Amino acid sequence: SQQGEEDPQALSIQEGENATMNCSYKTSINNLQWYRQNSGRGLVHLILIRSNEREKHSGRLRVTLDTSKKSSSLLITASRAADTASYFCATVNAGNNRKLIWGLGTSLGVNP
Amino acid sequence: ETGVTQSPTHLIKTRGQQVTLRCSSQSGHNTVSWYQQALGQGPQFIFQYYREEENGRGNFPPRFSGLQFPNYSSELNVNALELDDSALYLCASSPRGQGNYGYTFGSGTRLTVV
Numbered sequence A: 001s002q003q004g005e006e007d008p009q010a011l012s013i014q015e016g017e018n019a020t021m022n023c024s025y026k027t028s029i030n031n032l033q034w035y036r037q038n039s040g041r042g043l044v045h046l047i048l049i050r051s052n053e054r055e056k057h058s059g060r061l062r063v064t065l066d067t068s069k070k071s072s073s074l075l076i077t078a079s080r081a082a083d084t085a086s087y088f089c090a091t092v093n094a095g096n097n098r099k100l101i102w103g104l105g106t107s108l109g110v111n112p
Numbered sequence B: 001e002t003g004v005t006q007s008p009t010h011l012i013k014t015r016g017q018q019v020t021l022r023c024s025s026q027s028g029h030n031t032v033s034w035y036q037q038a039l040g041q042g043p044q045f046i047f048q049y050y051r052e053e054e055n056g057r058g059n060f061p062p063r064f065s066g067l068q069f070p071n072y073s074s075e076l077n078v079n080a081l082e083l084d085d086s087a088l089y090l091c092a093s094s095p096r097g098q099g100n101y102g103y104t105f106g107s108g109t110r111l112t113v114v
Helices: none
Strands: A005-007 A010-014 A019-024 A029-037 A043-050 A055-058 A061-066 A071-076 A085-093 A096-102 A106-111 B005-007 B010-013 B019-024 B031-037 B044-050 B053-057 B064-068 B074-078 B087-094 B109-113
Touching (some): A005 A085, A019 A106, A029 A071, A043 A055, A096 B031, B031 B074, B044 B064
Antiparallel strands (some): A019 A071, A061 A071, B019 B074, B031 B044, B031 B087, B064 B074
């Protein structure tokens, strides 16, 4: 079963613009992770944010977590054509840390 | 440090057949998880192996089975293939048996059942 939803389902922007993707989830979590997937191949881990953290940065990535709203956002600043991919959020739920529960993903297109 | 490798890359099987997919975990990782990703969907958890034992299972029938070997590599076996088994199968490894770390994924095996 899917944990929640990413919003928007698809996003198209110009190179240099910022891209924001949102993720909602349903249950109490241990942590939330963001992954990128190129052309239906393997997933690449981008960033992990724990339930007691509110914001985290990694290079051009900024992730926020609001546990009261059960939501997270991923911001990619100064986007590049190479950022074109699908982005997924996945949660590790409190009490069951053996699996990731995934959303449906956001398809990001960055036009040169 | 090597990443996660999966084989084969692509596979076409006939309904009713059996298939074995293989995964070599990243060096130093003792936990392997398998996921099924249908087209346009997020991955679905199949099961996880830790120290050669199944350590958690998703909502998949018993015809999906697995193994983990002493070197932490793993196999996913699917018997009596059905058309709906067509998907990308992803293997992920992580250190320890818990989900408190990011997972390293392989490039996946694209299975087509005809």
